[in-house]
Amino acid sequence: MMSSDEPELDASDLDIELEFPRSLDEMLLPDVYIGLEIDLLSPGDGIVTDRHHASADRYEADDPMNQIEGQISPFTLSGWLRHGCEQVLQIAGASACHPGESDADYMRANVYERDLESGYHEKGSCLDDHDDGCVVYDLFGGFGDQPGKLLRRPVSFSPIRRNVDVLQGEAEAHYRQVSNQVRSRNDEDGGKPLRQADRDVLGNVEGTWKLTLRELKPEFVGLLLEAVSFLDLHSDEFAFQVGGARNFGAGIADVRVLNPLYSEQEVRRVFNRAQATTSSMEQKDAVWASECRPEFVRALQARTAARDGDLPMPDGGSGGESA
Numbered sequence: 539m540m541s542s543d544e545p546e547l548d549a550s551d552l553d554i555e556l557e558f559p560r561s562l563d564e565m566l567l568p569d570v571y572i573g574l575e576i577d578l579l580s581p582g583d584g585i586v587t588d589r590h591h592a593s594a595d596r597y598e599a600d601d602p603m604n605q606i607e608g609q610i611s612p613f614t615l616s617g618w619l620r621h622g623c624e625q626v627l628q629i630a631g632a633s634a635c636h637p638g639e640s641d642a643d644y645m646r647a648n649v650y651e652r653d654l655e656s657g658y659h660e661k662g663s664c665l666d667d668h669d670d671g672c673v674v675y676d677l678f679g680g681f682g683d684q685p686g687k688l689l690r691r692p693v694s695f696s697p698i699r700r701n702v703d704v705l706q707g708e709a710e711a712h713y714r715q716v717s718n719q720v721r722s723r724n725d726e727d728g729g730k731p732l733r734q735a736d737r738d739v740l741g742n743v744e745g746t747w748k749l750t751l752r753e754l755k756p757e758f759v760g761l762l763l764e765a766v767s768f769l770d771l772h773s774d775e776f777a778f779q780v781g782g783a784r785n786f787g788a789g790i791a792d793v794r795v796l797n798p799l800y801s802e803q804e805v806r807r808v809f810n811r812a813q814a815t816t817s818s819m820e821q822k823d824a825v826w827a828s829e830c831r832p833e834f835v836r837a838l839q840a841r842t843a844a845r846d847g848d849l850p851m852p853d854g855g856s857g858g859e860s861a
């Protein structure tokens with residue numbers, strides 16, 4: 539046993555033994571780096587820039603010299619990641635916490651009831667079966683006093699690659715403000731614009747979203763691994779694109795969890811176009827895929843089986859939708 543003040547992978551609540559070929563201090567955990575590549579992202583309101591540093595009349599949206607930096611708020615990304623997590627549970631035959639309150643004012647009637655019949659349970663009702671609730675409730679938090687175990691940071695972005703530190707959850711990205719003009723279709727109006735809508739977009743987003751587990755349960759890692767694989771595989775489906783403007787190709791995200799066995803230097807190397815993968819990284823990729831990832835996924839299966847007696851407990855070392 540490790541001493542109690544060292545972080546450890548706590549599997550004590552799961553009825554299975556987990557075996558990892560590497561110790562926790564050889565992993566980046568409790569930090570989890572999500573590698574992001576998004577050609578076009580329209581995060582809606584969730585963007586803050588330093589554009590006010592440039593005076594309004596000097597700002598030219600298409601000036602390649604406008605070196606605007608800023609932050610993508612984690613709310614858009616979090617909702618998208620959570621949606622992926624819900625899918626993973628539902629595919630496994632379990633239900634997930636509904637993200638909304640049952641008495642919220644939904645824009646369409648019966649939305650909540652309908653969702654409860656298709657893979658969701660009422661938010662927090664899972665607390666009746668398990669002290670910590672379902673794994674989505676546990677990870678993302680529930681009602682006001684239950685903060686969740688996953689710290690989701692904003693992603694800072696810059697168009698200047700050397701200003702981007704992927705170990706801090708930063709990305710290279712190019713900010714533009716795009717104006718849509720809705721023009722009149724009526725001949726008499728001569729195509730005059732009826733209204734103008736400005737939209738913040740980011741082009742060529744490449745970097746990391748840094749997540750940190752406040753509590754290191756192996757099933758959390760398993761859920762994040764499976765959800766990110768799912769989102770990557772389904773990235774061109776409307777429901778799993780991230781942010782707005784999805785009909786226009788925005789929000790198609792190539793995503794992966796960076797190998798937690800990598801050193802910090804190796805994480806940097808992934809994003810350095812001048813440097814290739816080393817043989818040490820390739821070796822770690824093989825160990826991760828064959829011996830570590832399946833253990834984390836097995837922990838997730840044990841957690842869902844413990845809550846829902848109809849689901850099988852995992853036996854061997856494999857399972858889940860691996861990638």
Ligand SMILES: [Zn+2]
Binds near residue numbers: 660665
């Ligand atoms: Zn729940």
